[in-house]
Amino acid sequence: MTNRYDNGEKIYVAVDCIIFGFDEGVLKLLVFKRLVNYLKDELSLIGSFIKPDENANEAARRVLKEITGLENIFMEELKTYTDVDRDSGARCISIAQYSLIRLEDYDKQLVKKHGAQWFEINDLPKLVLDHDVMVQDALTRLRNKSKFYPIGIELLPKQFTIPQLQNLYEVIHQKKLDSRNFRKKLLSLNLLIALNKKDKSSSKKGAFLYKFDYKKYKKLEENGFNFSLFK
Amino acid sequence: MTNRYDNGEKIYVAVDCIIFGFDEGVLKLLVFKRLVNYLKDELSLIGSFIKPDENANEAARRVLKEITGLENIFMEELKTYTDVDRDSGARCISIAQYSLIRLEDYDKQLVKKHGAQWFEINDLPKLVLDHDVMVQDALTRLRNKSKFYPIGIELLPKQFTIPQLQNLYEVIHQKKLDSRNFRKKLLSLNLLIALNKKDKSSSKKGAFLYKFDYKKYKKLEENGFNFSLFK
DNA sequence: GCAAAAGTGTTACGTCTACACCCATGC
DNA sequence: GCATGGGTGTAGACGTAACACTTTTGC
Structure with missing residues (x-):
């Protein structure tokens, strides 16, 4: 792509997916073990850096499919997290997106095979970076939204x-x-x-x-x- | 800052400010002529690239002050615009933030001196890039928000x-x-x-x-x- | 036949809407 | 004294909340 801007610094842009699953009457959250070297194997939301040829929603869908096999999930933008020190690995902002799916519609084995797992919302593990905050923000949004929509x-x-x-x-x-x-x-x-x-x-x-x-x-x-x- | 990520590409991250002003019963929007070389002098929302040592909100406040002299404006995040082709100058995402202020509280001359101007909401000029969309999205948000808050x-x-x-x-x-x-x-x-x-x-x-x-x-x-x- | 979940109506209460006139003041 | 915007009350419609029993069926 052309670049007509000479000033300004580029930074990392990630997406993170807050996927709530509704499974036999229980609300769960999709979590996986980080693959990137920094904080490897710690629990995290599913996320990825955004690529040059995709927008944030496309990136979220891509990574969700890569890591869980889940396809065609409608995600809504939650908020963009931009604090300077939010990611101790590098300056990196994250566009968080959330969704709520009915687990019975999807193949749970598939998710597991890809290395992701579901945690009950009332029994969540500690997640890396500011992912805990993202989850709470998403829950709040879900509650507010369900009042009016x-x-x-x-x-x-x-x-x-x-x-x-x-x-x-x-x-x-x-x-x-x-x-x-x-x-x-x-x-x-x-x-x-x-x-x-x-x-x-x-x-x-x-x-x-x-x-x-x-x-x-x-x-x-x-x-x-x-x-x-x-x- | 340290960088523990080797993969992933960095991209430009901008903020844009949608500032509505309420002036003697009329709703107005703050607009200015672009300073950067690309699309220079076309009408635009006030915006800037985000710097390494500031988050999105801080960047928005900084550029707003630089360009209009306005200080201590509370801005709320609207949405992050990430489409690949949204900015023809380069791959660049923009975190849009909006606010509504009472114009009589501020020095209008100051804004003018800095090269910004107020347009009535019913008589807006064409703005660069996707800024028109941002303004409409912000208006919709303002209307929805005012129903419940x-x-x-x-x-x-x-x-x-x-x-x-x-x-x-x-x-x-x-x-x-x-x-x-x-x-x-x-x-x-x-x-x-x-x-x-x-x-x-x-x-x-x-x-x-x-x-x-x-x-x-x-x-x-x-x-x-x-x-x-x-x- | 009984356990377990689905389905059904009414009443009391509070909130929203529509609507028209008097009040205080500067000129 | 009159024009201008500020301030007030009420009745009907509507929506919400609280409440308990019957139905269906697999076992």
Whole structure:
């Protein structure tokens, strides 16, 4: 690429991925042992330096695939960490991105084979550098976001049951919700499409499956909205 | 600084400041003519490459002071722009930060002397690169934020009247609000401290001045809250 | 038949919206 | 005395929160 700037210093730019997984009612975080020489084998978020031919989101997707085999994960920018001393290995900023996925949709063995592992959110190990801060920031964001947006729309693309979605909210907020009110509010948004199929994996009776009406969601999002599912 | 990373390429990292000014009821944007050789003299947000000894926020404050004389502006991170071709001058990412200030608090001549100027938000010139996108993103963020947070707390530190604050909301949302409802909701938050002084600059009767109860605000913020001043 | 989870309605309460007039003052 | 912006109250609509029992089915 051409370079028309002569002043200014270049620095390292990394991406780090905060991937929350929702697995049988438990919220987990994806972590792996660092491969680079500095701080090798310590636990870390999945990350990489950004390459000349990719933007931050592409870099995050690439490294996530390399290290876990996970593909097509929608990640949202969290924040860029730029403190001078944040990385003792060199001056390096990191663009953190986060996502929330339903673990059952993915091959857990694949992740393991690649050297990554899932930790329960309530029992996290110490991570390198400022990665602990990133995780807490991402949790806060997730909680705030879920008050005003129906999370799961972008983050849980597959079909799901209402009790599953409620459980997701309960895990994120660490708080029991009233199932009647949750269901009522959720359905009043008119964003769910009933599939008239039942999922019997978590009860004998079975719960009806739904998917999100993605187009409707997008239209509403453009106009701004308040989708708090509780106060 | 030590460098323990051998792989990875360094790239340029810039900051850009989206400074909205609220001036006698009108929302304005701070713009200046680029000084660097590439695209010199075209209109641009105020920005700079980040230096080895400063983080993004410090870089933003530094360049803002250099170019406008404005000091002690609280800026919040908006987003990091990383597309490969976003800057035709070189591969360069930009960490955008925004703020909203009350223009009357600052010396407008000073800004002008330094070569910057204010444009009305409804009559913006074309800016270089992706700066137009940044401005639109910042406006969207400002609107969303003002639905859930009492903006002005961090952004308008000085004493103010309720009609002034209402006007700010109206300008941001391009929409008239009901003064009774606005006042009622605002006061119900219990975040204002009455100063028992009147500002007569915009009416004969004069309007009472208030300031924010910053401590109370911070406490509430930590617990998360919903402060929409209207729907 | 019983354990386990899914599904369903109503009422009380609080908040939001819409709406119109008097007040204080400078000129 | 009048024009200008500041300040006030209420009723209806709407949304939220609290609350317990029935249904379905696999075992």
